[in-house]
Amino acid sequence: MSPPTGSETDDFTPQQADDFVSTATADRQQPVVMFMVPWCEFCQGASNLLKTMQVEFRAIDLDSEELHRGNRARMLRQALKQRTGSGTVPQIFICGRYIGGATDLFDEYREGKLQAWLQQSGLSFEAPEDLDPSSLLPHHHFPL
16 A cells, blocks of 8 residues: 555645555554654664564555655654654554554563554464563663
8 A cells, every 4th residue: 555646746635644544554454554764773673573573564664755755754744643642753553553662562562462462463473582672773772
């Protein structure tokens, strides 16, 4: 699923941005969705945790060339902030449920809540017992 097509100068309306977020987070074919930017260490850490757990997920790069046409990336960020109350990335959803950012994902992993939610949702995963998710941050220097 891609954002609505149009010329490179076409803007997203707030409704189009909200519809895109709604559709992406409700997609049963890709139930784990992370809105992110590739240069963010917290996005990389969250991605590393999901990959370590062998959880398939969709990464929506808010810094992609496609989303920088017109005001698409900005409108998606506004739609996400309105929906979640957070203006930071990553923003992670599982089966439409907002999990939060990287530290929220890490905390839910440590507490076993992430594993329980994945299991309840019927999603396959691996959960190494001795894993400290903070160690998956690219420049891990201190625990979160």
